[in-house]
Amino acid sequence: MARHIYHCPLRWSDMDAFGHVNNVVFLRYLEEARIDFMFRLRPADGSPSFSGGSVVARHEIDYLRPLVHRHEPVVVESWVTRIRSASLTIAYEVKEAEGSDLVYVRASTVVVPYDLAAGRPRRITPEEKAHLQRYLPEQPTVDEDALVG
Template sequence: MARFNYPCPLRWSDMDAFGHVNNVVFLRYLEEARVDFMFRLAPGDGSPSFAGGSVVARHEIDYVRPLFHRHTPVIVQTWVTKIGAASLVIAYEVKDTPESEEIYARATTLVVPYDLEKQRPRRISAEEKSYLQKYLDDGSTASFVA
C-alpha cells in the first residue's frame, strides 16, 4: 500500500503557552496534507476530479505525544482506509520522517465529494476511485466507517 507524504512546515504561531504545537493546529496540518493529496489528481492534467468540491463530515484525532516547535517540517502521511459510493475515509500519521516509528498524532477524516453548483453531495467518479485505490489499505483499522 502506498502512502502519500506531505512535508508540513511548523510555524511559530502553531505553539501554545506550553511550547508545543496546539491541538487545534493539527487539524490545519491534516487539511494541508489532504488538499495536497486530493488535488494531485485534478487541475494539472485538466481533470475535473475533486475540483468540484468536497466537505469534511468528521474528524477523529489521537494525540500520541507532544510536538515541539522546530525549523524542520513534519511528515503527514496520508492514505485511504475506505472508499464508498459517495464518501471516503482518509487516515493520517504525523511523524518526523516517512520511516520514523515515533508518531505525534494519528487521525481519520470522513470526506464527502460535493457538487458546489447543486449544493449537494455527489458520487465518487471512476477517475477519483482509480486514484484513491492506489492509496487504499483496507486492512487498516479506521475508528469509524462511512
C-alpha cells in the same frame, strides 16, 4: 499500498502557552496534507475529477505525544482506508520524519465530494475511485479452496 507524503512546516504561532503545538493546529496540518493529496490525485489530462468541492463530515484524532517547535517540517503520511459511493475516509500519521517510527498524531477524516453548483453532496466517479484505490491498503487474498471443507 501507496502513501501520500507531505512535508508540513511548523510555525512559531502554532505553539500554545504550554510550549507545544496546540491540538487544534494539528487539524490545519491534516487539512494542508489532505488538500495536497487531493490535488495530486487529480489527473493532469484536464479531467474534471477532484475539481469540485468537498466537505469534511468527520475528524477523529489520537494525540500520542507533544510536538514542540522546530525548524524541520513534520511529515504527514496520508492514505485511503475506505471508499463508499459518496464518501471516502483518509487516514494520517504525523511523524518526526520520513521513515521514522516516531508518531505524534494518528487521525482520520471522512470526506464527502460536494457539487458546489448544485449545493449538495455527489457520488465518487469511477475515475476518482480508480485513483483513490491506489492508496488503499492491500487486502489479503483469500484461498477459496481452503474455505471449502
